Amino acid sequence: MSTIVLLAVTGLGLAALYFLVASGLSLVFGLADVLNFAHGLFLSVGAYATWWAADFMPVEAAVLVGVAAGVATAVLVELILIRPLYRRTIEQVLVTVGLSLAGVALLQSVFGADPRPFPRPTWVEGVVPVFGARIPADRFLLIGAALLVFVALAAFLRYTRYGLIVRAGVENREMVTALGIDVRKAFTLVFAIGGAAAALAGSLAGIYFTTVSPGTGGSLLIFAFIVVVIGGMGSVPGSAVAAILVALLQQFVNYYGGSGAGDVCVVALLAVVLLWRPKGLAKA
Amino acid sequence: MRRWLPWGLALVLALLPFGQAFNAPGTLNLLALCLVFAGLAAGYDLLFGRTGLLSFGHALYFAIGAYLTVILMNHGFALPVAALLAILSGVVVAALLGAVALRVDGIAFSMVTLAFAQVGAIIVARDPGGLTGGEEGATIAKGMPDALVGVVNTVNLYWLALAYLVVVLVVLHRVGRSPAGRVLSAIRDDARRVGVLGLSPYRYKLMSFVLAGALAALGGTVYVLVVGGASPHLASSDLTLTLLVMVVLGGPGSRFGPALGGALFTFLDYQLTDYATDLPGPLAQPMFVLGVVFILAVYFFPGGLARIGVTLPGWLRRPARQEA
Numbered sequence: 001m002s003t004i005v006l007l008a009v010t011g012l013g014l015a016a017l018y019f020l021v022a023s024g025l026s027l028v029f030g031l032a033d034v035l036n037f038a039h040g041l042f043l044s045v046g047a048y049a050t051w052w053a054a055d056f057m058p059v060e061a062a063v064l065v066g067v068a069a070g071v072a073t074a075v076l077v078e079l080i081l082i083r084p085l086y087r088r089t090i091e092q093v094l095v096t097v098g099l100s101l102a103g104v105a106l107l108q109s110v111f112g113a114d115p116r117p118f119p120r121p122t123w124v125e126g127v128v129p130v131f132g133a134r135i136p137a138d139r140f141l142l143i144g145a146a147l148l149v150f151v152a153l154a155a156f157l158r159y160t161r162y163g164l165i166v167r168a169g170v171e172n173r174e175m176v177t178a179l180g181i182d183v184r185k186a187f188t189l190v191f192a193i194g195g196a197a198a199a200l201a202g203s204l205a206g207i208y209f210t211t212v213s214p215g216t217g218g219s220l221l222i223f224a225f226i227v228v229v230i231g232g233m234g235s236v237p238g239s240a241v242a243a244i245l246v247a248l249l250q251q252f253v254n255y256y257g258g259s260g261a262g263d264v265c266v267v268a269l270l271a272v273v274l275l276w277r278p279k280g281l282a283k284a
Numbered sequence: 285m286r287r288w289l290p291w292g293l294a295l296v297l298a299l300l301p302f303g304q305a306f307n308a309p310g311t312l313n314l315l316a317l318c319l320v321f322a323g324l325a326a327g328y329d330l331l332f333g334r335t336g337l338l339s340f341g342h343a344l345y346f347a348i349g350a351y352l353t354v355i356l357m358n359h360g361f362a363l364p365v366a367a368l369l370a371i372l373s374g375v376v377v378a379a380l381l382g383a384v385a386l387r388v389d390g391i392a393f394s395m396v397t398l399a400f401a402q403v404g405a406i407i408v409a410r411d412p413g414g415l416t417g418g419e420e421g422a423t424i425a426k427g428m429p430d431a432l433v434g435v436v437n438t439v440n441l442y443w444l445a446l447a448y449l450v451v452v453l454v455v456l457h458r459v460g461r462s463p464a465g466r467v468l469s470a471i472r473d474d475a476r477r478v479g480v481l482g483l484s485p486y487r488y489k490l491m492s493f494v495l496a497g498a499l500a501a502l503g504g505t506v507y508v509l510v511v512g513g514a515s516p517h518l519a520s521s522d523l524t525l526t527l528l529v530m531v532v533l534g535g536p537g538s539r540f541g542p543a544l545g546g547a548l549f550t551f552l553d554y555q556l557t558d559y560a561t562d563l564p565g566p567l568a569q570p571m572f573v574l575g576v577v578f579i580l581a582v583y584f585f586p587g588g589l590a591r592i593g594v595t596l597p598g599w600l601r602r603p604a605r606q607e608a
Contacts, residue, residue, distance in 0.1 A: 033391070035391045035394060035395070081579070084583070085582075089390075090338065094578075094582045098578040099575070101526075101578070102571065102575025102576050102578075102579065105566060105569035105570075105571035105575060108569060109568060222402050222521065225398060229395050229396060233392070263406045267402065270399050271384050271400075274387055274388060278388050278392075
């Protein structure tokens with residue numbers, strides 16, 4: 001029983017990471033049709049900025065520096081690299097691919113290829129007993145952060161004018177443009193949101209895995225892609241549900257079925273969802 | 285005249301090892317590797333440039349060809365049998381996974397192929413039954429024909445790699461000129477219209493996907509013979525991304541552009557790794573340099589090297605026009 005609880009909570013912690021990466025990816029894709037391979041780079045930039053800043057300030061504040069760095073990177077990438085290629089989807093993907101290759105190499109040259117120990121706030125070091133299981137406290141930090149982001153995103157999309165534009169733009173971009181609204185401002189906005197969520201995920205991944213390396217972003221990105229496709233592109237709740245599904249499946253099967261089996265199961269789930277609902281869970 | 289030009293070029297490449305400057309085994313090995321990646325990039329372009337399918341999982345078929353050849357040879361199969369079985373497996377896996385992945389279009393297809401290929405990378409890394417060797421990779425321990433063993437015979441490996449490139453280019457040329465090849469370019473330009481004309485885009489896309497998978501598996505077999513073994517990098521998504529970079533730098537959809545891009549990229553990657561380590565900062569990282577070149581190429585030289593005769597004069601003329 002305690003094993004099951006531990007696996008479930010750890011799985012939810014992983015789900016939190018997947019959701020933070022996937023929600024931005026999904027919004028960017030849903031609105032701007034950009035498959036953003038550089039999203040993993042935003043994550044790594046956030047993680048390394050936090051790692052760097054933690055020398056001068058408490059970790060909690062350093063995470064904010066990381067998020068700011070992630071937002072700045074994302075906005076710069078959108079304005080300088082993505083915007084000139086507006087409506088040329090393939091070229092945009094190619095640019096983000098080049099950026100992810102060059103960006104990881106750049107991080108490697110600055111911080112070295114080896115994993116660096118990541119600073120952790122002292123209050124996540126302990127364990128919390130839940131139903132007889134001893135759960136490391138950092139799992140709850142991850143889950144809490146993802147819940148907060150989920151609620152904030154949902155409120156933003158539901159109650160603000162820009163949220164309305166983003167939702168309408170995902171639904172039908174031409175129509176929003178025809179109404180005289182400059183959708184491209186919303187593109188920058190979703191990139192900024194995605195960059196913030198990804199950078200937060202980077203810091204949390206550093207706390208969760210206890211180290212940070214230039215490849216961290218890339219390895220999380222692939223599962224985030226899977227979450228986005230299963231959840232339905234452009235849907236934040238879809239990403240949330242898919243993230244939980246994918247992470248729990250992965251945790252449990254990896255534990256009971258041998259290491260690696262869970263990852264394979266996740267891809268099998270993707271195949272099943274595609275055959276059954278090609279547009280993802282959110283879109284019937 | 286133009287018809288014979290490619291064959292003349294192939295002849296020059298075939299005679300290259302007789303020149304003094306190229307006859308060192310190290311040089312020949314690097315050139316052979318360039319030729320393998322030239323063929324691989326050309327095969328990938330069947331999907332990207334000619335059918336308009338952006339697959340992020342091409343490394344899977346390359347890795348299947350490479351690893352199965354090594355594993356089967358180490359289990360006592362003769363090279364031709366091992367190669368044939370490896371390529372057949374590549375075909376079967378491409379047919380099965382392609383049938384699922386092609387149910388979605390565009391970017392979703394890219395993500396799904398990426399996910400499928402990730403399974404290959406995971407299996408290779410987990411080393412099931414000690415077959416793939418995990419991080420270490422697998423080396424060919426026995427069964428190499430005498431003609432391919434030893435420094436003296438490096439030239440035979442070079443010719444083998446050249447033969448692979450020629451096979452890929454001939455197959456692509458044949459396909460491109462066949463009715464099916466015309467359907468493929470029509471799908472690239474407008475898949476819906478092909479559907480309206482009463483043809484099934486799905487079937488033609490699957491055909492293209494399987495053929496590209498077979499060519500990649502064959503490339504994997506040739507690669508392990510040239511290098512002597514397979515490493516986990518072959519199955520990684522980074523390998524597919526570099527293939528994409530090669531094709532875009534060379535010129536997607538053009539006859540020789542992707543092969544040229546593949547050869548040039550591989551050559552630069554190795555040369556930069558050797559010489560650039562003294563350079564300051566990020567310039568010492570080959571991937572940084574190549575990634576930046578790639579981004580610049582996407583902006584300023586669409587069509588890659590194959591169209592540089594058109595795009596470069598355009599850029600050179602532009603400032604003059606502003607002054608006028």
